[in-house]
Amino acid sequence: MMTLDDTKLTQGLAGLLARINEGADAGLVEVSDLIETTDTQTDAYRGQSGATRASTLAAPLDANYASKAASAFNVAASLLTGFSGHDGKPLSEESGVTLGPHEKGVMLTNFTDYAENLERDAAGEKAHIGPTIAETALPATQLIAGFIKSEVEG
Amino acid sequence: MTIAATTYAQLATASEGAAVRAALGSAASIIPADKLRTFTDAQALPARPFIAYRGGSQSGNRRDGIRAQFRWWIYDDARYGYSRINALIPLLIAAYPDEDALSDCYTVFNGASDERPDAAIFQMPCRSLTFTAFTRS
Numbered sequence: 001m002m003t004l005d006d007t008k009l010t011q012g013l014a015g016l017l018a019r020i021n022e023g024a025d026a027g028l029v030e031v032s033d034l035i036e037t038t039d040t041q042t043d044a045y046r047g048q049s050g051a052t053r054a055s056t057l058a059a060p061l062d063a064n065y066a067s068k069a070a071s072a073f074n075v076a077a078s079l080l081t082g083f084s085g086h087d088g089k090p091l092s093e094e095s096g097v098t099l100g101p102h103e104k105g106v107m108l109t110n111f112t113d114y115a116e117n118l119e120r121d122a123a124g125e126k127a128h129i130g131p132t133i134a135e136t137a138l139p140a141t142q143l144i145a146g147f148i149k150s151e152v153e154g
Numbered sequence: 155m156t157i158a159a160t161t162y163a164q165l166a167t168a169s170e171g172a173a174v175r176a177a178l179g180s181a182a183s184i185i186p187a188d189k190l191r192t193f194t195d196a197q198a199l200p201a202r203p204f205i206a207y208r209g210g211s212q213s214g215n216r217r218d219g220i221r222a223q224f225r226w227w228i229y230d231d232a233r234y235g236y237s238r239i240n241a242l243i244p245l246l247i248a249a250y251p252d253e254d255a256l257s258d259c260y261t262v263f264n265g266a267s268d269e270r271p272d273a274a275i276f277q278m279p280c281r282s283l284t285f286t287a288f289t290r291s
Contacts, residue, residue, distance in 0.1 A: 120267070121274035123187035123206045123227040124282065134223040134286070135211035 016152065023151030024104055027144030028060040032106050034140060038132050039108060045118050045126035048086060051079040052118065055090075055111040061099055065107065076111040088114045106140075108133060157222045157287050158209035160256050162186075165205070165226070170249045177245055178203060187227060196276040203230040203238050205246070210284075220289045223264075227282045229275065236269045236279050246283055259287045 036058035047053050055076035059068045069092065077090040091113035099105055108129055109115070118126045155163070165171035166184045175181050183204035190206055193199045210223030226246055228239045243266055250261040264284040272280040 117273060120270065120280075120282070121272055122190055123208050123272070123275070123280075124225060125187070125191070125208075125274070130284070131211040131223070134221075135213050138213045138221060 019151045019154075020148050023148035024144055025060070025062075026151070027147030028104055028106055030147065031136075031140040031143050032058045032060055034143065035106060035108050035132060035136050038136050039128055042128040042132065044128040044131065049079050049083040049088070051076040051083075051088070051090065052110050052112050052115060054079055056108075057110065058106055058108040061097065061105045061107055069107075069109075069111075072109075073111040080112070086114075088112050091115070155258070157212070157220065157259055157289065158207075158224065160259060161209075161222075161224050161250075161261065161285070161287050162207050164256060165207075165246065165249055168249075170251070174205070174242065174245045174249055177242055178205065190275055196278070199229075199276075203228060203234070203242060205229070205242070214289075222259075222287045222289075223284060224287065225282050225284045227272075227280055229272065229278045229280050232271070232277065232279060234279070236281065239269075239279060239281050243281070243283060250285055256287070259289045261285050261287045 036056060039058065040053055040056045045052070055072045057068055057072040059065050073090055073092040080088060080090050090111055092111050095107060095109070097105065097107065110129075115129075119129055120127070124130070165174050166181060175184070178184065178201075180201050183200045183202070185200055185204065185206050187206040187208035190199075206227045206229065208225050208227065210225060212220055212222040214220040228242050228246075230236070230238050247263050250256075250263060252260065252262060262285065264286055266284075267282040269279065269281055271277045
């Protein structure tokens with residue numbers, strides 16, 4: 001009977017997976033910047049208080065997400081305090097998105113209670129989140145793939 | 155034809171959209187979404203239910219192919235709730251088979267929005283269907 005020592009093989013595979021993971025994490029940070037920049041530069045809506053645009057957040061769904069969301073919410077709350085142009089309010093609520101143990105993701109959102117109206121009223125006349133996701137999906141995928149490739153190739 | 159023109163015509167004039175037009179009762183109930191703002195009262199809107207088309211973002215390039223989102227919004231009178239809207243959904247989806255339905259692109263159905271009245275259009279019950287069209291590279 002012949003035995004094969006695959007210790008180095010399994011170590012190598014574990015190292016490869018770790019590098020893929022690191023590349024993906026780095027890529028998601030860049031992708032978040034791309035998505036947030038794209039969405040904040042939209043001309044789909046004009047805005048009155050500036051709260052929607054200023055509280056727009058795209059960030060990886062990692063351990064730091066909650067604090068970034070809290071900061072963005074505070075921005076919306078600050079801009080809407082005392083604003084009388086409309087009766088919109090700052091809003092932060094659970095997204096309902098839950099990642100599995102090997103899943104990664106980026107959340108694009110903003111923190112006003114009329115965000116959904118912008119996306120849907122008058123057949124999406126002022127929609128921006130959906131279009132931003134559609135517009136950035138392909139370059140985002142390419143960006144992440146590039147980061148993983150760089151990490152793996154060292 | 156542009157992707158928007160092709161995907162609009164799929165329901166407005168093409169044979170694949172015949173079941174949708176039959177269910178609507180009139181091809182005049184198929185409109186571009188920007189036309190919604192021109193109706194100053196609900197009675198002037200097209201015969202209900204009606205559907206409104208909005209072209210979305212495009213990405214990609216000519217070498218690898220272009221992907222373009224588009225969305226159909228289905229509206230009806232409040233007295234019908236969402237029953238006729240929901241009955242239209244499978245007909246719209248069937249008008250865009252995943253492969254080879256259109257001459258210069260293929261489409262994928264991405265999903266339908268939840269039931270929610272449109273505050274900007276007379277609180278009419280409304281749902282939207284999102285598709286992505288891909289040109290062949």
